[in-house]
Amino acid sequence: MTPKVAGHSVPRADGVAKVTGQATYTVDVTLPGMLHGVAVRAERAHARISGIDTSAALALPGVAAVVTAADLEGLFPRFGHIVADHPILAIDRVRYWGEPVALVLAGSVDEANDAAAAVEVDYEDLPTVMDVEAALSDVAPLLHEVSYEGGDASFRTLSGGAPVPGRDSNVAHEASVAWGDVELALAEAEIVVDTTMRYPMLYAYAMEPYNAVADFRGDSLEVVSTAQHPFMVREDLARVFGLPLSRVRVRVPFVGGGYGSKSYTKVEPLAAVGSWAAGRPVKLVLTVEESIYTTRVDAAVVHVRSGFAADGRILARDVTITMDSGAYADNSPMVLGKAVNRCFGPYRIPNLRVHGRSVYTNTVPASSYRGFGAPQGALAGEANIDQAAERLGIDPGELRRRNLLARGEELLPGKRPLDADIAADLDLLVTSLEEGAPQDRRWYGIGFGVSASDAGAFPVSTAAVKVLPDGSVLVLNGSVEMGQGSRTVLAQIAAEELGVALDQVAVEQSDTGTVPYERTTGASRTTALAGLAIARACGDLRRRARGMAAEVLGCEPDDLADAPGGVVGPDGGTLSFGGIVARWFGSAAGEITGIGLVRRGDDTAVMPPFWEIGCSGVAVRVDPETGYVVVDQLVTVGDVGFAINPAGVEGQDLGAATQGLGAALYEELVYDGPHPINPNVVDYRVPHAGDMPRRIDTILAQRHDGIGPFGAKGAGEGSLNPIGSAVAAAIARATGRWPTELPLTPERVWRLLQEPDPGT
């Protein structure tokens, strides 16, 4: 069957709403009687709180309350889905500059800001650990002396993820994976190549800052927020207030960008305790600076030591990862676990040892970011392959081809065999980059890389699909539309499965009070896993519809066959879904509901649900006098199984790769002393329109090899993952010198050029 709706670049379901200003985001939500919250934030990196004087603030006009940790008696005062180490408001002590110490509630934002400035906090300074070197020293003060009650247990199933053995160091989490005899293999190698790369501290900069509106009503709580994972936020909130999950409702309208940074709980508990304390709804909208003080990206130093045979075969890889994860765990243990799995690449590696540590420091807590440990790990992993190619005198594409896993081979023992043809993807990539290169290749370099991510996250997805009396279709699923286009793709899947026109399908998402459970919107899972749940719900709906049609037609269900938009009877006559509803219920009322469930079983019994492939490359030209780098070409190959909306997938690939270029060339959150010196979009430089590469080629490789609907796999992160190493390699080839860190700002490249030419 050739899909009629799936596989076509139909316009986005949210397009018109978003170009007319009608699309509702959390920041647009108001409630009657609502107060506005502003947080008072720590102005110390590490200190004991010796006193908080709120009297001056409370005396100001419009101020309803000032909430501190002391007011939270009777509540569970912390959150964190893996480790519940994160106080809603600082308890006796602050662990990073910018941590919320108090929450001012007033009638207007301006009044709340005035009052926040009037709250006086006294501190007794504590010694700080501002980076991992300091945090890991023998004399380092501990950020957390105690272990906290755990949150979600599922992270413990991460490969090698061991529980932390007591709190005697600032190591927040460790993870490892190993097989074979690395030492022996390195000793026998023709060459051993050492690579150390530093991945910068980043801020995702989703343009809608973190914000939430909370309404606590005694025995229930309703929160509207920017969360990517409303069902997991619900668990954190239920624990804070001791409420059953059924009495906590988290609703997420359109989200103004996530990129992983809105994964898990952020500002929702703070808004909720404000409403609990004041007895009125509370809206809390952070500024961008405050958002930077909420969640950043894990910085990392990754060392890779690989041994190769003379013919280029990888004999062993030995990797150590040290991540700077900030003051609280958030999702960094998971990011570390994924970095451990994603750093060594989709290669045949007979001997492997990877050890990673996530370290607490007195900096903004780090968490998920697009690519999820892969950008950090693949930077050093792929640069190491390129450096080996140089030393072996083998073309970097050819060296990869000699080592790439083939379809069906195992990347990690016991995990899903590789469901992709990466060698074919690489050929498409390299061909495009070479075709696009200009004649003049002075100060010009091409770089590229590959990655494979154990994506899809834990496969728990559910969906309901309803046929209404007029035959139109309502799809209900808990995933969040944050720009990636899920509302469009999920509608396309249902329209295709049921054989109805796309304009007859509506999708409702992301409201824990009304739509079926979806564990997360992350790890590129929605198309494949929520899509699978919706496809199954359509199958269930069709089964019910056949049964109901058989009743009204007086035949057996097996006498009926599926037809577009309904069933076809033994006489060849058709009955539409709307007709079945009308005749079975006896009037134009009622509906048919199909349910679709996905768990670890059937197609998704083996983890991961799919491998997300990264296959991207760039060509750069370096100005030798200024160190300025112009990206001349960007090529991505989206190995997505089947592109249900090709333009949407290409948009994801280009967007992901562009964020990768940001980290590679421009973006870095810089600490100089107790706080970042650039917590704003003036000094934190992201890609602009003028940075767009001259030539962009977004290639789709569709081999129908995924577990999702019509053979789809996920997309949205893969194209970012190899970009860091690709840019580093391209600059190395343009200049003859290998960089060791990102971002490769003009100053860093200029300094690189001042180093002696290794070739002379």
Place this chain on the structure above:
Amino acid sequence: MPELCEIAATVNGVAVRRTAPARTVLAAFLRDDLGLTGTKVSCALQVCGVCAVLVDGEPVSSCTYLAVDIDGREVVTVEGLAGADGLHPLQQAFVDHFALQCGFCTPGFLIMAKALLDRVPDPTQEEVVEHLEGNICRCTGYRPIVAAVLDAAARMTEARG
């Protein structure tokens, strides 16, 4: 109490008269007082372009522009782009070219693009890129946005005959 100022202006063709504290910025006035929430705020430092609106035809950053300064002037926001006969050509082109994902930056891009096409009806790609340098999009990688603006310009030029 903060000083209240009288504001009489035309917003999207409608005469409005309000009082607001002197320190109220235009974005807050549009969103909170007039309910025109299509205009968004992000950086609040005049560098991301999200909050752009037209005041007497010129784009301004409404995150820092004082509401009192629209007194006696004409304001156009994203809600004012579509006409009785449907979407503005820029809006239609943004939909057609997938020039948006999360959509948070889209109102600012549309307003800035309108400011350009009002002045330069047939811009080159370089002119579009230069004009949009002050607008940040974190989702799309910009290519579809630039393509949409060029396509809208072509459609509008063709419609003018």
